[in-house]
Amino acid sequence: MTDRMLNALNEQINEEMFSSYLYLSMSAYFEDINLNGFANWMRVQAQEELAHAMKFFDFINERGGRVHLKTIADPKQEWASPIEAVEETLEHEKHISGCINNLVNIAIEEKDHATNNFLQWFISEQVEEEASADELLQQVKMTEGKGAGLFMIDKDLKGRTFVPPTAE
Numbered sequence: 001m002t003d004r005m006l007n008a009l010n011e012q013i014n015e016e017m018f019s020s021y022l023y024l025s026m027s028a029y030f031e032d033i034n035l036n037g038f039a040n041w042m043r044v045q046a047q048e049e050l051a052h053a054m055k056f057f058d059f060i061n062e063r064g065g066r067v068h069l070k071t072i073a074d075p076k077q078e079w080a081s082p083i084e085a086v087e088e089t090l091e092h093e094k095h096i097s098g099c100i101n102n103l104v105n106i107a108i109e110e111k112d113h114a115t116n117n118f119l120q121w122f123i124s125e126q127v128e129e130e131a132s133a134d135e136l137l138q139q140v141k142m143t144e145g146k147g148a149g150l151f152m153i154d155k156d157l158k159g160r161t162f163v164p165p166t167a168e
């Protein structure tokens with residue numbers, strides 16, 4: 001693997017770790033405002049992001065590269081409303097999709113077919129990640145972020161469980 005590819009993959013570990021931190025922080029926010037289903041959804045999201053980071057970690061090792069872990073930035077702690085937090089989730093996933101697309105561009109430029117092949121899983125995953133965040137956003141917007149509708153969504157979100165990527 002070229003140094004350029006290796007550095008970019010190491011950066012992505014940090015992006016995924018930060019994503020996990022961000023969603024865990026959102027989980028704490030939702031716990032605080034007693035929306036336990038939303039808190040559960042975000043907690044599962046955080047676990048998924050950690051699993052994404054580990055996929056990059058394992059791939060770098062498998063290819064004989066050296067993993068370099070970097071400082072994880074402070075995540076935001078407060079949101080003005082459930083709608084705002086879910087909006088930020090969707091925006092963040094769009095940002096991650098951009099990162100993955102950029103990694104694919106680098107893999108193509110470096111003629112690194114193995115990395116390009118590895119990244120295709122993330123291309124599909126990002127389509128799902130954006131779709132599920134968007135679906136949740138539309139649902140929350142329908143309730144205007146309050147009332148019985150919001151509590152019904154919250155009840156529904158309690159059922160989300162973490163499925164490790166390898167078992168999918």
Ligand code: OFO
Pocket residue numbers: 015016019048049052093096126129
């Ligand atoms: Fe949310 O997909 Fe990784 O970051």
